Every structure is written in structure tokens, then in C-alpha cells.
Amino acid sequence: xxxxxxxxxPQNADRINRIIKSLETEFGLDDVQATADPHITYQLAGVRxxxxxxxxxxDVARHTTPFVVxxxxxxxxxxxxxxxxxxxxxxxxxxxxxxxxxxATKPLCLRTxxxxxxxxxxxxxxxxxxxxxxxxxxxxxxxxxxxxxxxKISINNITIxxxxxxxxxxxxxxxxxxxxxxxAPLLF
Numbered sequence: 001x002x003x004x005x006x007x008x009x010p011q012n013a014d015r016i017n018r019i020i021k022s023l024e025t026e027f028g029l030d031d032v033q034a035t036a037d038p039h040i041t042y043q044l045a046g047v048r049x050x051x052x053x054x055x056x057x058x059d060v061a062r063h064t065t066p067f068v069v070x071x072x073x074x075x076x077x078x079x080x081x082x083x084x085x086x087x088x089x090x091x092x093x094x095x096x097x098x099x100x101x102x103x104a105t106k107p108l109c110l111r112t113x114x115x116x117x118x119x120x121x122x123x124x125x126x127x128x129x130x131x132x133x134x135x136x137x138x139x140x141x142x143x144x145x146x147x148x149x150x151x152k153i154s155i156n157n158i159t160i161x162x163x164x165x166x167x168x169x170x171x172x173x174x175x176x177x178x179x180x181x182x183x184a185p186l187l188f
Contacts, residue, residue, distance in 0.1 A: 001046055003161040003168060004057065004101055005039035008125070009154045013038045016086075016125055019147070023128055027140055031130035035161060035168040040069075040088055040123050042101045042158075044113040050160075050171070056104045057158045058174050064100075065178035066156035067093040071149055074141065075124060082132045084140060086149045088123035094155070098123075101158065 008016060016038035024030040047053045070089045077083040088094070098121060115121060128140065160171040 001044055001163050002050075002053070002171065003035075003039075003041050003163075004043045004045065004105065005041045005159050005161055006155045006157055007159045007173065008038045008040075009156070012151055012153050015151070016127070019127055019144075023140065023143075026143060027136060029128045029131050029136070029140070032126050032128055034130075034166055037159075037161070037170065038125055039159065039161070040125060040155070042098050042121075042123075043105065043109075043116040045105060045108075045116075046110040046112075047105070047108045048110060049108065052108050053105065053160065054172055056108060057101070057160065057172075060097075060100050060104050061158045061174035062177045064097060064158075064176040066154055066176045067091075067097075069094050069123075069153050069155055071125065071151040071153065073149060074127075074144055075122075076137070076141075080134070081130050082128075082134065082137055083126060084128040084132065084137075084144070085124035085126045086151070088125065088153075090123060094123060097155070 007013065020032055024033070069091055071086045072089065073087055075085045075087045077085070099118060102116065102118065127144070132140070156176045157173050159173040161168040162171040
């Protein structure tokens with residue numbers, strides 16, 4: 001399975017990694033570290049040909065201009081191992097990129113996750129998953145509640161993360177190049 005994502009810019013990635021490391025120190029939560037790079041996931045997919053996916057996403061990135069998204073608050077996906085995350089506010093630019101990725105990759109995907117569809121997709125940055133328990137939620141949320149999670153994040157890439165054993169590692173990163181193709185206005 002591959003994850004089609006955007007990695008966070010270094011400053012925000014460092015902040016998220018400090019929070020994740022503090023959750024390990026305080027509560028022993030470290031499963032989220034299976035992905036070393038904080039990111040926003042657009043789609044989880046199995047694909048026929050990685051080379052075709054690379055070309056497809058390279059084309060999307062080539063025609064995308066960097067943009068900014070914002071986060072706020074904390075979120076929770078309930079269950080026996082609840083996921084704690086920072087919600088990313090959906091914007092026109094983020095929704096448009098998500099739709100372009102889904103449209104471009106659809107012919108290549110053998111299977112996708114049910115939460116990647118435009119009606120179910122909830123962009124977020126995971127802070128804890130898989131090793132959480134309902135009993136830990138209260139103390140963890142009380143701990144996290146001492147901080148604010150209002151981030152301004154520059155989205156400037158599409159990155160494929162590949163599952164390798166228990167880890168997700170960078171397969172390929174495509175930087176946005178749309179700003180290079182913008183033409184300057186003519187001055188008379």
C-alpha cells in the first residue's frame with residue numbers, strides 16, 4: 001500500500017515531531033513514528049505500476065502552485081485504538097488538489113481506502129495512533145490541551161510514502177512547479 005501525501009514544511013514538521021516525541025516521553029505512545037515525516041494524506045492506494053503513478057503525480061505537481069493551509073484544535077477518530085490528530089481546515093486550493101490527485105490516479109489504482117473519497121476525506125496530521133487506548137485519552141487530551149494547534153502550513157509537494165515492514169518511507173517527492181509557469185503581466 002502507498003500513501004499519497006504532502007509533507008509538512010520543515011518548521012511545522014519539527015513542531016509536530018516535538019509533540020509526537022513528548023507523547024512518547026509522557027505516555028509511551030510511539031506508533032505514529034512509523035512515519036518519520038509529518039504529512040497530510042490524500043489517498044491510500046495499491047497501484048499496478050509505480051512508474052505510471054510517479055509520472056501522473058509529477059504532472060499534477062508540475063501544474064500546481066504552492067498554497068497555504070491552516071490547522072486548528074484537536075480531533076479524535078474513536079475506536080479501540082483511537083487516533084488523535086490535528087484537523088487541517090479544508091480550503092478551495094486543498095480540495096482542488098485532492099480532487100486532481102483522485103482523478104489522475106483513479107485509472108492506476110487497484111484499490112483505495114474508503115476515507116479518500118471527496119465526501120469522506122478529513123485532512124489531518126496524526127499525533128497518536130495504533131497504540132492509544134480509550135483509558136489513555138483523558139490524560140493525553142488533558143496534556144495536549146495545554147497547547148494551541150493553530151498552524152499555517154505551506155503545501156508545496158506531493159510525496160509518495162511506501163510501506164516497508166512496519167514503516168512508511170519516502171518513495172518519491174514532487175515539488176510544485178506551477179509558479180514557474182505563471183506568466184508575468186505585460187506592462188505597457
